[in-house]
Amino acid sequence: MRNAELAQLFREIALYLEMQGVQFKPRAYEKVAYALEALEEPVLELYKRGGIKALREIPGVGEAIAEKIEEVIKTGKMKYYEELKQELPVDVRGLTAIEGVGPKIVKLLYDQLRIKTVADLEHAARVGKVRKLPHLGEKMEQKILRGIEFLKQGSGRFPIGSVLPLILEMEGRLRGLAEVQEVVVAGSVRRRKETIGDADILAISRKPEKVMDFFVAMPEVMHIHGKGTTKTMIKLKNGMDVDLRVVPAESFGAALNYFTGSKDHNVALRRIAQEKGLKLNEYGLFRGEKRIAGRTEEDIYQALGLSYVPPELRENQGEIEAAGKGELPDLVGYDDLRGDLQTQTTWTDGSNSIEEMAEEAERLGLQYIAITDHTKGLAMTGGADEKKLLKQMAAIDKVNGSLKGITVLKGAEVNINKDGTLDIEDGVLARLDVVGIAVHSHFNLPRQEMTERIRRAMRNPHADILFHPTGRVIQKREAYDVDMDALIQTAKETGTVLEIDAYPDRLDLKDEHIRKAVAAGVKLVIDSDAHSIHHLRLTEFGVAQARRGWAEKKDVVNTRPLKEFLRCLKHP
């Protein structure tokens, strides 16, 4: 059983226990579910390596849960779960996924109407049975039907690249109001998570009614969930929920901190406040009745004895401990990049010429750009063979002759064959400035074989950068099964640079891999993977990803000037 499936099992147990009104245990199971999802190594491997003792090393896993995991590994089943399921044989996960439906309502629906599935619920709501239940009414019935409709439409999460521009535009409109003194986007958008569930916007205003009226009147609004003077919640036509909160100036920092999250980071901060005899909420940091901080986030962190934690790090993954010791990383900045090492042109599947790409890159302030069109293994893109590559090199020489402010590097996105060899011969690779290698086929190899395949390719003395190392496409394609620890190790040994592909559908490496790579001293590069001039600016998402992985400027080789950058590559 995979980690994600096991996590789901525990999450369901948490829901069942909540339905029964059990105290505290649901949190314990939920916590383990999160921990399992965050775990890089398959639980099975972990167990094989260290048995039940190793399982207990997982945060939140104690004796009872370790035994339950062992039971699943040995028998494929969990008795405790089966019993809970038998007692209340309902699709808790499906039902609670409906907006406004939680475990208590699921239980009510089952007890009163024998509703087990989303389909059952939809039917009951359509014929008007739901509104007759205690605590539910006509409005809840309608809300449930709307929630079911929305669920049918999709996952409910949006890749950050698809929503950030709109959110920033809405922020800008609010900023333009005379009644608004300050406005900031908080939530997972501010933390620059890979996908966004909903957006939170905070504002300071003395006339909140007017701000809320303006907000709900925006043309993108499809539905108003609720509207008050401090909190208003809407759904946009694209399906995303956006909350706007108006807070007093003296609490703005506290509110910003609170609504930026993550939830885990907040909980940890509150614990620290508690230990100091203080109370932290969205209105400020209090000693008794007295507010001792709250106007800015900086004040709050300082009052808690912590250095300021950048939003991208706020996941309770050790940043609070580091902030306490003054050991937070000096993160790579959004303006630090000097070059872009993965771009495609009309020579293959890009839509702009070498010259157009170079000119746009120069306009964006870059000093160098590598042209890395596909190679022959990717026939559908018109991938280059050796001959075509040599021809393109000559074309690049010509462009370099006419451009002054930027250097165009000769590169390629070379296919890694199934056996780990490359699809361009070494003699030609040797003549390129930058060789990127990437997997574009045979995604379903077993873990061991895939790992060996890529390691072999990395050992090629010409292979400078491993492009999009896991191959995932967010919400479309799973990462292929590969041992990333082994790849990081090989990158270290061979001096191969690992790419953070900034294209918002990829964001590959993931944050936890970046963090491991940084810890191992592996060099990173942030690329746009641009297929047109409009994509070149997408590197900002890669920088965000790098920051979420604790990367510093020194870890990212394309923050360096050209000559220094070239010295970071292999030179056989």
Add this chain to the structure above:
DNA sequence: GCCGTTTTCGGCCCGACTGTTTTCAGTCG
């Protein structure tokens, strides 16, 4: 059920809004 410079028991983050209430439960973040 987990966890521990309050370690083997007694805690476990906190508040807004809705819809249903007639003082609050449930959901959400």
